Amino acid sequence: MITEILLGDEAVALAAVHAGLTAAYSYPGTPATEIMEYLIKAASKSKGLKASWSVNEKVAYEEALGVSFAGKRALVSMKHVGLNVAADPFMNSALTGTNGGLAVVIADDPSMHSSQNEQDSRYYAQFALIFCFEPSNHQEAYDMTRRAFDLSEEMGIPVMIRLVTRLSHSRSSVVPRPAREENPLHHGAWTDWTLLPVNARRRFKMLLEKQAELVKLSEGSDFNSLAVNEDDRSVGVIASGIAYNYVRENLRDIRRGPSLLKIGTYPLPQKLVENLVRHVETVLVVEEGYPFIEKTLRGTFGLPGKTIKGKLSGHLPLQGELSPEIVRAALGLKPLDRHKVAEFELAARPPQLCQGCPHADTFHALNKVLQDYPGANVFSDIGCYTLGAFPPYSAVQTCVCMGASVGMAKGGAEAGIFPSVAVIGDSTFGHSGLTPLLEAAAANTNMIVIILDNSTVAMTGGQPSYASGGSLLKMIEGLGVPKEHIRVIKPLPKNLENNARVIREEIDHNGISVIVAVRECLVEARKKRRSG
Amino acid sequence: MKQDIILAGVGGQGILSIAFVIDSAALKEGLMVKEAEVHGMSQRGGAVQSHLRLSQEQIFSDLIPKGEADLILSVEPLETLRYLDYLRPEGTVISSRSPFVNIPDYPDLEKILTAISRAGRHLLVDSEELAKKAGSSRTQNMVMLGAASRLLMVKKENLVEFIETLFKPRGENIVTANLRAFELGREEAGLLAEKR
Numbered sequence: 001m002i003t004e005i006l007l008g009d010e011a012v013a014l015a016a017v018h019a020g021l022t023a024a025y026s027y028p029g030t031p032a033t034e035i036m037e038y039l040i041k042a043a044s045k046s047k048g049l050k051a052s053w054s055v056n057e058k059v060a061y062e063e064a065l066g067v068s069f070a071g072k073r074a075l076v077s078m079k080h081v082g083l084n085v086a087a088d089p090f091m092n093s094a095l096t097g098t099n100g101g102l103a104v105v106i107a108d109d110p111s112m113h114s115s116q117n118e119q120d121s122r123y124y125a126q127f128a129l130i131f132c133f134e135p136s137n138h139q140e141a142y143d144m145t146r147r148a149f150d151l152s153e154e155m156g157i158p159v160m161i162r163l164v165t166r167l168s169h170s171r172s173s174v175v176p177r178p179a180r181e182e183n184p185l186h187h188g189a190w191t192d193w194t195l196l197p198v199n200a201r202r203r204f205k206m207l208l209e210k211q212a213e214l215v216k217l218s219e220g221s222d223f224n225s226l227a228v229n230e231d232d233r234s235v236g237v238i239a240s241g242i243a244y245n246y247v248r249e250n251l252r253d254i255r256r257g258p259s260l261l262k263i264g265t266y267p268l269p270q271k272l273v274e275n276l277v278r279h280v281e282t283v284l285v286v287e288e289g290y291p292f293i294e295k296t297l298r299g300t301f302g303l304p305g306k307t308i309k310g311k312l313s314g315h316l317p318l319q320g321e322l323s324p325e326i327v328r329a330a331l332g333l334k335p336l337d338r339h340k341v342a343e344f345e346l347a348a349r350p351p352q353l354c355q356g357c358p359h360a361d362t363f364h365a366l367n368k369v370l371q372d373y374p375g376a377n378v379f380s381d382i383g384c385y386t387l388g389a390f391p392p393y394s395a396v397q398t399c400v401c402m403g404a405s406v407g408m409a410k411g412g413a414e415a416g417i418f419p420s421v422a423v424i425g426d427s428t429f430g431h432s433g434l435t436p437l438l439e440a441a442a443a444n445t446n447m448i449v450i451i452l453d454n455s456t457v458a459m460t461g462g463q464p465s466y467a468s469g470g471s472l473l474k475m476i477e478g479l480g481v482p483k484e485h486i487r488v489i490k491p492l493p494k495n496l497e498n499n500a501r502v503i504r505e506e507i508d509h510n511g512i513s514v515i516v517a518v519r520e521c522l523v524e525a526r527k528k529r530r531s532g
Numbered sequence: 533m534k535q536d537i538i539l540a541g542v543g544g545q546g547i548l549s550i551a552f553v554i555d556s557a558a559l560k561e562g563l564m565v566k567e568a569e570v571h572g573m574s575q576r577g578g579a580v581q582s583h584l585r586l587s588q589e590q591i592f593s594d595l596i597p598k599g600e601a602d603l604i605l606s607v608e609p610l611e612t613l614r615y616l617d618y619l620r621p622e623g624t625v626i627s628s629r630s631p632f633v634n635i636p637d638y639p640d641l642e643k644i645l646t647a648i649s650r651a652g653r654h655l656l657v658d659s660e661e662l663a664k665k666a667g668s669s670r671t672q673n674m675v676m677l678g679a680a681s682r683l684l685m686v687k688k689e690n691l692v693e694f695i696e697t698l699f700k701p702r703g704e705n706i707v708t709a710n711l712r713a714f715e716l717g718r719e720e721a722g723l724l725a726e727k728r
């Protein structure tokens with residue numbers, strides 16, 4: 001098979017196709033988006049494979065679980081915070097177990113390049129008591145994903161593949177292996193899959209009993225390796241995932257390196273860890289994300305007679321992603337000679353809304369009205385429009401999680417904020433805005449929800465939206481918002497006065513109002529024109 | 533033999549297209565490649581960079597260590613300055629001198645160019661002018677790739693091949709403009725080098 005240059009995300013996707021994947025589901029989110037983009041392309045060329053964007057991560061997970069129930073292989077992918085949305089089916093799927101192999105691919109975003117937090121998904125894998133792979137490079141991303149499907153079927157559990165931004169969005173070569181056939185249809189047993197207490201208790205016991213076997217699998221895995229330096233008992237290093245690369249990048253400079261344990265699977269390979277720790281006085285733990293391994297090693301009371309260095313000891317930063325330089329310092333090496341840099345005041349260039357973006361026109365209208373209401377607050381959501389928080393707009397004051405704007409606007413209104421405004425995109429509304437609006441409509445809360453309908457998921461590159469256009473208007477009405485308070489505006493500079501008037505009228509209405517600002521994303525419109 | 537390159541510019545300027553062309557050429561020549569990109573939120577008109585590493589041996593880190601970069605190849609002068617501390621002491625800067633102004637506090641261009649000129653081995657290219665000459669102001673990235681092409685460890689003919697591959701879906705005119713941009717950039721670098 002031919003060597004290909006792939007993104008880390010794409011290496012996972014290709015491996016899933018070669019592993020006999022039947023279906024894949026996801027919701028767009030950086031840095032996981034490219035997994036599904038690749039699978040959708042692959043599905044368009046293959047008759048059997050199904051790959052499509054879901055309405056949100058919870059639905060995606062449940063769809064994948066349905067495929068697994070049917071005995072077939074499924075992949076579900078999402079960014080780290082997406083797993084919070086899918087946490088309910090995720091946690092319970094460890095108890096139902098899997099029938100067909102289920103790979104759960106989670107891409108973490110240390111340094112928050114495009115995220116609200118930098119939570120570490122290895123904790124979720126541990127929480128659910130399942131197996132987790134953490135690749136250090138593209139070939140491993142491919143090989144681990146192939147292995148994940150087999151392991152999921154052998155052990156009857158979902159298996160996580162934990163990626164981080166720098167692997168997801170880095171390209172390198174991958175040598176693929178011959179593809180495998182799809183599984184035949186084979187229904188799961190109701191006694192496994194119906195989590196009534198009587199079944200769930202038995203299933204949980206079974207999951208607990210699998211744990212020792214999972215540790216053994218980890219200990220025997222080729223993805224972990226221990227290189228002991230017999231002559232040096234001072235320092236040993238434990239490095240996981242891409243952190244291993246930063247250690248190796250710097251170890252070129254050491255004539256005789258410290259003992260090094262590479263970790264690629266969880267639960268931790270206990271024996272290998274013990275062998276390293278026994279051999280040395282000081283252990284340096286280098287890992288991307290939270291100090292997960294370091295904490296395990298320390299426990300509550302530490303390891304008697306041993307010094308443990310890492311993020312908790314301050315030798316590495318607790319926040320942000322690692323880099324070759326940061327790891328170099330932790331290894332006690334001098335910085336490389338660098339180019340002399342002239343003193344220069346660098347102006348920052350933050351991301352911003354495109355020239356002519358419809359969101360900008362909505363924000364202008366909203367700002368124009370709200371300057372007359374000093375007590376106003378605009379709760380916002382996740383999407384390009386979150387950039388409305390920056391000047392020159394400074395139009396929104398919150399962004400927490402998918403759909404939070406609507407629930408927070410209701411809470412804010414009930415606490416006395418007037419006017420209380422939510423600003424949410426069409427796809428985010430489809431993801432998590434429907435249920436809080438159902439509630440706000442039932443309570444007829446005095447608030448305004450502005451839905452920015454640009455008919456796409458713009459921030460992640462233009463994936464389809466499920467709550468746009470005519471069907472969006474029907475949904476809003478169906479949720480119980482009075483028809484006369486569902487207003488449609490077209491955000492254009494020439495409509496500024498008219499749009500401001502509509503917003504003002506709905507502020508004057510004492511009850512729930514929804515204003516839908518409809519204009520297509522410019523980037524997507526341009527793409528469509530280009531492809532004819 | 534290895535080559536570590538920082539590619540810099542502003543979201544939308546086609547940094548990833550430069551990366552694609554060099555990556556593909558390197559793969560064809562049997563080199564190891566690692567290339568870290570920026571996707572997502574930062575792409576919306578923000579500062580973007582790519583760490584591109586080519587080597588005959590195994591490459592570990594996806595990111596280039598500070599002090600290891602052999603070349604900074606930048607489509608925008610202010611962006612060039614952002615990454616100078618990645619450069620090894622004897623490294624080279626090949627930068628556009630055409631500013632992309634989308635922020636209110638964009639510094640004085642002359643001061644930026646002076647700061648780049650102090651960066652040891654450097655080449656400043658009027659990519660905007662040459663791109664227009666090539667037939668499309670959107671080809672500045674290929675002008676800059678052309679300007680750097682003499683220094684790259686991959687062959688010119690392979691770069692040309694993958695420029696064709698990259699732009700083919702957008703039609704013959706776009707391919708021609710980008711190939712022309714590449715040649716103009718390459719020529720300009722030769723002229724500038726001679727002058728010095």
